[in-house]
Amino acid sequence: MSNKKHFPLKQLEILIAELSKFPGIGPKTAFRMTMNIIRRGKNDMLQLSNALINLAESIKICKVCKSLSDDDICLICNDPERDKETICIVEDIEDLLSIERTNVYKGVYHVLGGLINPMEGITPANLYISDLINRLLNEKVKEIIFALSPTPEGDTTAHYIYRQLKNLNIKVTTIARGISMGTEIEYADEYTLSKSIQNRVLFE
Amino acid sequence: MSNKKHFPLKQLEILIAELSKFPGIGPKTAFRMTMNIIRRGKNDMLQLSNALINLAESIKICKVCKSLSDDDICLICNDPERDKETICIVEDIEDLLSIERTNVYKGVYHVLGGLINPMEGITPANLYISDLINRLLNEKVKEIIFALSPTPEGDTTAHYIYRQLKNLNIKVTTIARGISMGTEIEYADEYTLSKSIQNRVLFE
Known part of the structure; x- marks a missing residue:
């Protein structure tokens, strides 16, 4: 694509350039697309x-x-069948959708929009944490569930939020760490294995 | 993405579905995009x-x-520096662009739009072959170069066209078959190796 003078169609170049902006899509893939x-x-x-215009607008x-959301209130928050007294706290919409796909969770969510990461300049003020606290102060909430990645950033964020709400009389839980399906115990990391022993459940 | 009821934004689904139409892009990649x-x-x-609207229109x-082309006549055919008396015959625009990127060829092209393939129902009438013959009858052309893939379909197509123009007093050539850069002779196929011996050139 170096010889732009001879590209037979200028609009081709423009579309290829736009498609090449996606991560993992180079000029060759963009050209094939x-x-x-x-x-x-x-x-x-x-x-x-x-589809792009409609989504953008x-x-x-x-x-x-x-x-x-495509409205002021999203489909989940608007769904009368969802339990509004249980809020699952997730990093981003990808994590929310992963949990939705399990079809197990019937509560609602709060999307933080990231995790606290001082190295990358992400502070609590950059996230929807104060919105969460306001929500907990104004709504009747019985339980919040942390569904954050088991990383230093995830742990920092969970502890930061926990400190702010521990006086609110809300049950605070976190998703279980344990041996994943298909993982051989021999190859499990020590942290996961120790958590899976501490959090053992009754055999059914 | 199975649980459509809970997808928080309908327009997301539509865009994901459109992106999934590209070969090699599944729903997960389309979602990430x-x-x-x-x-x-x-x-x-x-x-x-x-970019899409402008290209479509x-x-x-x-x-x-x-x-x-974005006009009735493409940039190459309109370029006064290109040699209009030499026509390179290619299967499709991808092959044309590959040749353009070499910066070696200064003639013009004729795009067939495919190769003759009776098994897939592609006959000469489905390709721009009669357009090529008309072009050769009406323009002053000294040489045509077949730049078709070395496959049965490529050979069939080249021979079909050759039979129709052999009385037109036009020089007909085909791109050289030979050992590719980086190929060890030991691993070259016999056809390519025999062609590379028959078509040997002076050592420079």
Whole structure:
């Protein structure tokens, strides 16, 4: 793509450049994607274009849980079947969707928008933590569940939040650490293995 | 993504579905791409959207060489520095662009739009072959160069075209088959090796 003078179609270059902005998509992949959608035809190009415009114009942050939403309040917070007294605290919407896919959790969420990470300049003020505290002060909440990654950043963030709400008389839990399905005990790390022994459950 | 009821943003699903239409991009990759462009912001979503609309609305087939173009005549056919008396015959625009990137070829092209393949129902009538013959009858052309893949389909297509133009007093050549850079002779296939001996050139 170096010889721009001879590129037979200027708009091709522009689309390839836009697609190359995605992580993991280099100019060659972007070119193959461009040729593919050209072969599929004008209709597919316009459908993808419309999907992008519609998402760009409709995307909002849910006023309650700070998840992505297409309305002021997201579908989960608006769902009368969800238990509003249990809030699961997640780093981002990817984690929220992973939990949703399990079909096990029936409470609601609070999306922090990241984890505290002083090395990268992410402080509590950059996250939706004060929104969470306000929510806990104003809503009737019985339990919050930390579903944060088992990293120093995840632990720091959980402890920071915990210190702020320990006087609120709310049950605070965290998702279980244990041996993953398919993991051989021989290869489990010591931290996970020790947690899985401490948090052992009745055999069923 | 199975639990559509709880997907917090309907427009997300639509974009993920559109991105999943690209070969090699599954729902997980499409989801990661969607989250990435949301993080990059509305401006990037609209830029990609515009690139698609502009391409869809501007894309044409060059009336001369059948390459993609944003005008009736493509940039190569319109370039006064290109030698219009030499036509390189290629299967598709990918092959054309590969040759362009070498910066060696200064003639023009004719894009067939595929290769003759009776098994897949591709006959000469499905390709831009009659357009090529008309072009050779009406333009002053000294040489055509077959730059088709060394496959049965490539050979069939080249021979079909050759039979139709052998009375036109045009020099017909084909790109050299030989040992590729970095290939050890021990591992070269017999056909390529025999061609590379027959078509040997003076040592410089």
